[in-house]
Amino acid sequence: MSSNILLIPGPIVISENVQAALGTPSLSHTGPEFAAIFCSTLQKTRKLFKAGETAQPVLLAGSGTLGWDVAASNLIIPGERVLVLSTGYFSDSFAECFQTYGAKVDKLTAPLGGQVPVSDVREALANGHYKMISITHVDTSTAVLNDVRSICRVVKEVSPETLITVDCVCSVGCEKLEFDAWGIDYALTASQKAIGCAPGLSISMLSERAVGVALNREAQSSFFASLKRWIPIMQSYEKGSAAYFATPAVQLINALDVAIGEVLKPGLDARIAKHRDISNWFKSKVTEELGLKLVSANERVSAHGLTAIYVKNPPEVISALKKSGIVIAGGIHKDIKGEYIRVGHMGESACNDSLQHIQKCYDALKSLNL
Known part of the structure; x- marks a missing residue:
């Protein structure tokens, strides 16, 4: 497996x-x-x-x-x-x-x-x-x-x-x-x-x-x-x-x-707040530290369960992350299909801090010098 x-x-x-x-x-x-x-x-x-x-x-x-x-x-x-x-x-x-x-x-x-x-x-x-x-x-x-x-x-x-x-x-x-x-x-x-x-x-x-x-x-x-x-x-x-x-x-x-x-169990509102915090952290790291642009126009319209990110060569980025043990998705919008990647941050990956899944994903993206 x-x-x-x-x-x-x-x-x-x-x-x-x-x-x-x-x-x-x-x-x-x-x-x-x-x-x-x-x-x-x-x-x-x-x-x-x-x-x-x-x-x-x-x-x-x-x-x-x-x-x-x-x-x-x-x-x-x-x-x-x-x-x-x-x-x-x-x-x-x-x-x-x-x-x-x-x-x-x-x-x-x-x-x-x-x-x-x-x-x-x-x-x-x-x-x-x-x-x-x-x-x-x-x-x-x-x-x-x-x-x-x-x-x-x-x-x-x-x-x-x-x-x-x-x-x-x-x-x-x-x-x-x-x-x-x-x-x-x-x-x-x-x-x-x-x-x-x-x-x-x-x-x-x-x-x-x-x-x-x-x-x-x-x-x-x-x-x-x-x-x-x-x-x-x-x-x-x-x-x-x-x-x-x-x-x-x-x-x-x-x-x-x-x-x-x-x-x-933790309370539905607390669970939703946890997703928001993880999403905001990841998006800020991607945009402010890596200098990448999101597909969603601004924070107000950005979902908290995933992030869509413009990159120069999506297949190359997806393949490189896979070699690091991280599976992300490509784009599917008809107008920009080959221009972006999508990273999910939901459920266990977002809420179980011991897993550090989103941190590991960011570190892997950072190592690519995008």
């Missing part, structure tokens, strides 16, 4: 306890033992999103991308309009998903490395009736962090009937997110980033309003991703009683229960 330090924007290094949870023996997915684990995981998921009892968590076997399909196939009827705020590759891909299910999509595209101005969002909402607005909290192609709270406030003011969907794949566990307080209707994430679990779980949270939209939908455009099928299953498990539609990922759910427990 490789001893490399994995510092891509997900999957990330997982803790020993989470690794052990993945290796537990199989359980009957309809037995009381697993029902208790699933119940615990669903309840912890509420705390992770800062969501109350009226919100509905949904945990499905699949990648974070499955959460896009869940939103597009359950909350939007073909022909309805969706406003997508684009800050990079993943925002654009979500727009494509909506279009696949027949939605009429309008995009507001941010300048590279920046956010869509809130004034533009206000104007678009005022001039068009949208069933939904989609916000990518952190687009991992650019490491841009959106001001979800401010956008939600504008939506509630200008177009309160519009559903608010937030892609939180690279933000839950490392960025401030308040599902209930901000009035989010649908938020999606995945197990393999700042939550600190292995890949393979799509994690969603729905508001009471979104649950109503999904359950009252007449025509279904998805089978496996149907919330009409899954919501009763989740509700049953959260009451401690197993139910069946499709087999859940037993070991992954067990590992997620452990991983979220580790996130919540």
Whole structure:
């Protein structure tokens, strides 16, 4: 097994306890033992999103991308309009998903490395009736962090009937997110980033309003991703009683229960502050001491779970770091794909000081005389 330090924007290094949870023996997915684990995981998921009892968590076997399909196939009827705020590759891909299910999509595209101005969002909402607005909290192609709270406030003011969907794949566990307080209707994430679990779980949270939209939908455009099928299953498990539609990922759910427990143990706010501190330290070292430029335009719009950095020869830098035992990622934004690298600093690598992963990564970058 490789001893490399994995510092891509997900999957990330997982803790020993989470690794052990993945290796537990199989359980009957309809037995009381697993029902208790699933119940615990669903309840912890509420705390992770800062969501109350009226919100509905949904945990499905699949990648974070499955959460896009869940939103597009359950909350939007073909022909309805969706406003997508684009800050990079993943925002654009979500727009494509909506279009696949027949939605009429309008995009507001941010300048590279920046956010869509809130004034533009206000104007678009005022001039068009949208069933939904989609916000990518952190687009991992650019490491841009959106001001979800401010956008939600504008939506509630200008177009309160519009559903608010937030892609939180690279933000839950490392960025401030308040599902209930901000009035989010649908938020999606995945197990393999700042939550600190292995890949393979799509994690969603729905508001009471979104649950109503999904359950009252007449025509279904998805089978496996149907919330009409899954919501009763989740509700049953959260009451401690197993139910069946499709087999859940037993070991992954067990590992997620452990991983979220580790996130919540020091306090969610403390965990988020730790990510912010590590991110700020790394970014300042890279820009001030190495003289490199970030893709994200400034500190205000910079994500805290990863850093995107312009370098002269990304493949050469990636290869050199790999020889030092550190694995980072290249760029994927279509306009600058061959011009930058991405370094992830989430979960264990950011929060377990004994590992010194981010320090080692910086030292390796510094040794290259970039």
